[in-house]
Amino acid sequence: MKVFFKLNWFFKLRKKEYVIGLTMLALVAILNLIPPKVIGYVIDEMGSGELSPRSLAKWIGIIVAVAILIYIMRYYWRRMIFGSSNYLAKILRQKLFRHFTNMSPSFYQQRRVGDLMAHATNDIAAVQQTAGGGVLTLFDSVTTGGFVILAMAFTIDWRLTLIALIPMPLMAVSTSYYGKLLHSRFREAQAAFSDLNDKTQESISGIKVIKTFGQQEEDTADFTRLSNDVVDKNMKVARIDSLFDPTISLVIGLSFMLSLGFGAKFIYEDTMTIGDLVAFNTYLGLLVWPMLAFGMLFNIMERGSASYYRIEQLLSVPVEIDDMVDALDVKPNGDILFDIQQFKFPGDQANALHNVHFMLKRGETLGIVGKTGSGKTAILKLLLREFEGYTGEIKFGSHSIAQYKKQRLRESIGYVPQDHFLFSASIFENIAFNNPNEKMEQVERIARIAHIHEDILRFSEGYETVVGERGVSLSGGQKQRISIARALMLNPELLILDDSLSAVDAKTEEAILKSLKEAREDATTIITSHRLSAIEHAHLIIVMHEGTIVEKGSHNELMSLRGKYFEMYQLQQLERLVEKGGEVNEK
Template sequence: MAVFVKLKWFFAERKRQYILGLTMLAFVAMLNLIPPKVIGYVIDEISKGDLTRLSLAKWVGIIVIVAISTYILRFYWRQMIFGSSNYLAKVLREKLFRHFTKMSPSFYQRNRVGDLMAHATNDVSAVQQTAGIGVLTLFDSITTGGFVILAMAFTIDWRLTIIALIPMPIMAILTNYYGKLLHMRFREAQAAFSDLNDKTQESISGIKVIKTFGHEREDIADFRRLSKVAVEKNLKVAKIDSLFDPTISFVIVLSFMLSLGFGAKFIYEGAMSIGDLIAFNTYLGLLVWPMLAFGMLFNIMQRGAASYERIEELLAVPVEIDDKESALDVKPRGDIQFEVEEFKFPGEQSSALHNVHFTLKKGETLGIVGKTGSGKTAILKLLLREFEGYTGEITFGGIAIDDYKKIKLRESIGYVPQDHFLFSATVFENIAFNNPTEKKEIVEQAAKIAHIHEDILRFSDGYKTLVGERGVSLSGGQKQRISIARAILLEPELLILDDSLSAVDAKTEEEILKSLKESRKEATTIITSHRLSAIEHANQIIVMHEGTIVEKGTHKELLALQGRYSEMYRLQQLERLVEKGGEANE
């Protein structure tokens, strides 16, 4: 019953619907007591020769009225109870989704996508069953069973009722034992489903890589292994589940044997009539459903309890980066001051950043270069408040970034990541993601600045072209430029391009940077790149190495230092010459 206690917040919220639904269910249980008694009266009248057309019509009329009333009540109680359980599924899914949107990247590093999807589907469905069929079986087994037992005891024979109920403790003991086993095994089955779900999602997302490396057989073998584990775990659940009905059926058979044996004895002694015995056994037949419902209740409760525990564990994960109570509800503007003494990614021992200090004036462009793992992306993650826990302070417009509401900070930042993500929608919808009702002319203008407009016009349906899942139908350069157009459309105070021009050729890169410079004269830009041509025009360039700034200055100043930047520049110039030479010799 613990799962019902945990869901009391929901039952309180839907109190009216549940009270109405359960009241109607109770009336149905009482109405179900009438036909067996009517059958007993009719049989007794037949045996005595007292049955007339008028009395038969009366009894038939009563049964018809009962049937119609039951039909109407069942229609409405189902709407009340099952409608509420569907509402619970909606509430839980929204809670989970809202929780997911608040979590930082470290949460998604610890939790697999497939597992999170399993929580929002299978686990929610199991809890939904608890609030629907679970409530039904609990209440119906008590009311129907209770009313039937009372009717048997007070309208027929209390002694025979006690005798017929003797096997019931056997059922209670065994179903309770089965329930404990089911809880443990169902939790394991749900975990196995999560693993399989995650494998499926990962394989579909990485199908190109799998095929490129000819890894299909190994991937299928891995899928089969996980699928086999999931089947084995669910079979263990099914084995326990399959014990409920036979156990209950065995108990019911014992009850019928006792009632028929002792009922025949009572008829022989004249303590009851044949009609009474038939009515009694009809009532006993009505007890079959409450008994089955009782077994189902254990099954549903244990499944729901295991799933709700998994959901609770997920919702209990604290939001690592949240707004302060006094957070400013304004978009930040102005200069950016980055003063970080030390920063480590969660779970890492070594510092990702140390002694990183720079100031970026409003309207300026900052270029960040360095080898992979040098700390370039770490700087951007801190600016976006995707991670905290650093020593130092980052200010935007003279105010610490954690003093702003996260939503306002991020509304001021247009971020184009290395890993470009496009939605399974049209080109227009991807660019106008932040404002789906944006005018076509404005969307096209953003696309022109990103130098993707002409490409889009060549697509089969222009801006209405579906890009496929994650932009599968587009080239890397096209995806990058659509992502840039999406960020430009925000007209952000700060535009961050995190190595976002790597898939375009040098000429297109130059045109995009020129357009950005012209369209964002008063706005601030940060560009990280391995290709120095992308940041030559920057007002300030910092060179990162092993998490710290080793050189700082303009393009000319850094070349004059004859240090790391100068060496990188010479190597890239040499690469260009080699490429040109290769073209000339072809």
């Protein structure tokens, strides 16, 4: 019953609908008591020879009127109760989705996509069933069962009613025991479903890699293993669930046996009529549904309780990075000051950054180079305010980035990550993601800056070409340039290209950088790259090594130092020499 108390906030929210629905349900339970009594009267009138056509028509009319009223009321209680449960599902989905969008990257690093999807689908469906079918079975089993028992006791024979209820404690003890087993097994089944969901999502996303390495059979075997685990755990749930109906049927059967035996005795003693016994057994038949509903209730409650617990756990994870009280509701602009003494990623022991200091004036370009893991992306993550917990300060304009609202900060930054994500939509919709109503002329202008316009025109549908999930139908270079165009559509104060030109050739890279320089003359740009040709033109270049800056300056200044940057440049020149032939030029 705990799950109903936990959902009390929702029942209060939909109080009107539930009151109407449950009232209708109670009236249906009362109206259902009339036909068995009518049948008893008809049988007694037949036995005494008093049944006439007029009397029979009266009884039939009563039953027809009751049936019509029941029909109408069942329609409305279903609308009120099941309609409210659908509303609960909507609220929970919105809560989860808002929670997901507010969480920082560390949240997703610790959780699998498939598991989060299972929370938003399977778990919510189980809670929805609790607020709909659970409320129905609880109220209906209590009201219908209660009204039937009262009708049996007060309108027929209280002694026979007590005798018929003797087996009921057996049902209460059994169903309570089954419910406890069901709770733990259902949680295991939900966890297994999450694993399978995650495996499915991962395999579909990585199908190209799986096929390239010829791992279809191994991946299918792994999927089959997880699928079998889901079946096994759900079968354990089903084995417990399947005990409810036979147990209840056994109890009801014992009640029928007792009522027929003792009812016959009472008729023989002339303390009960045959019509009363028929009516009593008809009422007893009406108890079958409340008893079955009572068994179903344990199933529904335990499923709902386990699922709601999983949802609560997810929603209880605090938002790590949130807006300050009275945060600035303006887009930042101006110079960027990056002054970090120390920063560690959550859960890491080693510093990701230490003693990283630089000033980037508005309109300048910063180039960041270094080996993989040197701290390049960590700098960008802090600028985007995806992580906090550092020692130092980051300013954008005259204020710390923490003083701005997150939404305003990120509206001022156009970020093109290493892992390019395109939505399963048209190329136009992907580029105009920030403003779906943008004019085609503006989208084409931006596409020309990103040097993707000509490629788009070669597609059969042009800008209306659907790229497929994650841009599966495009090449790596095309995805990169569309991602750059999407970032440029923001007209950002700061454009960040995180190794975003790695999949294009040197000629296209040079053309894109030239276009960006012309189009963003007064705006700030940060470029990280392994290819030094992408950052040669930068006003300031920093060389990262093991989380700190080891060299800083312009291209010419760094070349004159003959340090790490010089070595990297010479090595890349040598690679070009091998590819094209010629001499290595020192600058």
